[in-house]
Amino acid sequence: MFLALRELTFARGRFSLMGLVIGLIAILMVLLSGLSSGLVNDGVSGLKSLPVSAFAFDEGTKTDNAFSRSVVDADQLAAWQDQPDVAEAELMGSSIMNAVTDRGEQVDLTLFGVDPQGFLAPEPAEGEALDGAAGLVVSQSLQGEGIELGTVITLDRINTELEVVGFTDGQATFGHVNIAYLPLATWQLIAAGQAPDGAAPTQEQLAALDFDQASVIALQGAEGSALTAGDPEAFAAGDAEATTTTMALEESFNASPGYQAETMTLSMIQVFLYAIGALVVGAFFTVWTIQRSHELAVLRAMGASAGYLLRDGLAQASILLVSFTALGVAAGLGLGSLMPDGMPFALEAQPIAVASALTILLGLVGAAVAVLRVTRIEPITALGGNR
Amino acid sequence: MSATAHHLDAASNRAGAVHPGPLGLDLRDVTLELGDGGEEIRALDHVTLSVAPGEFLAVIGPSGAGKSSLLAVAGALAAPTSGTVEVLGQDLSGLRGQGRLAAFRRRNLGFVFQSGNLVPALNAADQLRLAHRIAHHRGRSRSFDPAPLLAAVDMGHRAGHRPGQLSGGERQRVGIARALVNEPGLLLVDEPTASLDRRRSQDIVALLARQCHERGIAGVMVTHDHDVLEHCDRVVEMVDGQLSAVPA
Numbered sequence: 243m244f245l246a247l248r249e250l251t252f253a254r255g256r257f258s259l260m261g262l263v264i265g266l267i268a269i270l271m272v273l274l275s276g277l278s279s280g281l282v283n284d285g286v287s288g289l290k291s292l293p294v295s296a297f298a299f300d301e302g303t304k305t306d307n308a309f310s311r312s313v314v315d316a317d318q319l320a321a322w323q324d325q326p327d328v329a330e331a332e333l334m335g336s337s338i339m340n341a342v343t344d345r346g347e348q349v350d351l352t353l354f355g356v357d358p359q360g361f362l363a364p365e366p367a368e369g370e371a372l373d374g375a376a377g378l379v380v381s382q383s384l385q386g387e388g389i390e391l392g393t394v395i396t397l398d399r400i401n402t403e404l405e406v407v408g409f410t411d412g413q414a415t416f417g418h419v420n421i422a423y424l425p426l427a428t429w430q431l432i433a434a435g436q437a438p439d440g441a442a443p444t445q446e447q448l449a450a451l452d453f454d455q456a457s458v459i460a461l462q463g464a465e466g467s468a469l470t471a472g473d474p475e476a477f478a479a480g481d482a483e484a485t486t487t488t489m490a491l492e493e494s495f496n497a498s499p500g501y502q503a504e505t506m507t508l509s510m511i512q513v514f515l516y517a518i519g520a521l522v523v524g525a526f527f528t529v530w531t532i533q534r535s536h537e538l539a540v541l542r543a544m545g546a547s548a549g550y551l552l553r554d555g556l557a558q559a560s561i562l563l564v565s566f567t568a569l570g571v572a573a574g575l576g577l578g579s580l581m582p583d584g585m586p587f588a589l590e591a592q593p594i595a596v597a598s599a600l601t602i603l604l605g606l607v608g609a610a611v612a613v614l615r616v617t618r619i620e621p622i623t624a625l626g627g628n629r
Numbered sequence: 630m631s632a633t634a635h636h637l638d639a640a641s642n643r644a645g646a647v648h649p650g651p652l653g654l655d656l657r658d659v660t661l662e663l664g665d666g667g668e669e670i671r672a673l674d675h676v677t678l679s680v681a682p683g684e685f686l687a688v689i690g691p692s693g694a695g696k697s698s699l700l701a702v703a704g705a706l707a708a709p710t711s712g713t714v715e716v717l718g719q720d721l722s723g724l725r726g727q728g729r730l731a732a733f734r735r736r737n738l739g740f741v742f743q744s745g746n747l748v749p750a751l752n753a754a755d756q757l758r759l760a761h762r763i764a765h766h767r768g769r770s771r772s773f774d775p776a777p778l779l780a781a782v783d784m785g786h787r788a789g790h791r792p793g794q795l796s797g798g799e800r801q802r803v804g805i806a807r808a809l810v811n812e813p814g815l816l817l818v819d820e821p822t823a824s825l826d827r828r829r830s831q832d833i834v835a836l837l838a839r840q841c842h843e844r845g846i847a848g849v850m851v852t853h854d855h856d857v858l859e860h861c862d863r864v865v866e867m868v869d870g871q872l873s874a875v876p877a
Contacts, residue, residue, distance in 0.1 A: 545764065
């Protein structure tokens, strides 16, 4: 540390330039992390907030867009309900619809049909829980779009009228579209094509409906079971019995529209960013070490061990990386808080902490490869005038 | 000069001096062969030389005669092809591995390099502090005051200056003080006056000789500057890897 600190102040021009690059990388990393978290929230926050261990899709459903493509029925549900590790199993309907509010504003909604008395039923932060035939509990994020309690929403084409009775606690979106929870029976009425034109559905219409299909079966595993842990092998028996394909909750995110493409693109950019960071830091310390090779040879001749010089070099790299990553993260958080509301952007502590640690760690790996050169410096080169 | 080595004994030169302890440097029949582009070069050819504690010896000779090789072998930086090298009674062939050699150097040897070869980032006092940290590797280094050593080389007033702010002579003085930090038994000096004018060269070599005498250090200085030899207790000449005495 003795030499490391003094060199940092002595060559502050060079080190600041390097630090600036590290800082900029850290800023970019925070912004990418925010965008990544924001897109994930926009894509699957509705699924994340459900108390679900896994979703069972109809067997053979193509993974992408499986939530709207899959069709399951009451028999398949019954088969799952008989499985030993299953605490709760319910049908859930999922479809994306265009609609118009009573003020004439157009909204897109993901209709999630759930049993109002079941374990999937949303607990509204505002308004009332699902009840009756025509009630909707919608994502809180819709409050910004002029929708209030009591707003009547008319579904396009079929002209069925539904009424907002509650708002969820926080954002609930699926595939970048706000979620509207409605009773499963009402969802089935719409799916069966028997919803009333120009009116709200009534309890009589629901009672008269003979339709037992929905999109997926939501499963909640018994506490501590392999199913709860999301172990794919725990799904095999139920899948065979019910002719379904089951995915753990996290895995089912891939079945929501665009999720995989978005997260993969952003992950790729982040991976490249880490690689660039490590290479730039490595290149800098390579040049820095070569510049000092005569000086280091002198210290080696004086009896400094390779380990001493190695530790000193790594300490120097750590100080540089940690301080400028911290500055970059602070600046990135500042910039991130200025992002406009409509942008899918969320600053979350954990991904940013992980990304900062990775930036520092990979930078250190780059620096270590460069600083390892000190072990190959021959002390004998300190003699003679080869300067 | 024959291939047989001349035995240049310290005691025979300093008549009457009796040294109870081991010699500072004792080379016996040392040969060093270096591969240079596929060609074997005999850098040291059956060299025998001993230097007593408190004696300051100059090695002169043309470029490429093997003067630097002598320092490398004596300084535990290169292992001889044959012969034995004893420094302060320690046979260096008994030290295996870079780690042991480095430990030996930091405990027992002082190096003074051409034009000081100081660390550009450190001021004069910190040059000495770094040397102290290197010398006390691992062991919790005790507090160290560089002031007395800087004063001994007349650099007390420049303690806060970096090499870039010092003259060539001043850099060399700091380099000498740095070499004394670990209280070495053998001081190896490589062309200390290479970039200095005549007057400064005289001062530097006189300083080196005085430090060796006062501290009982065996000193070996390689130089091609014949003007400074008056300060040396003994002068030997190296030609084509072979050593011969130069009459006083």
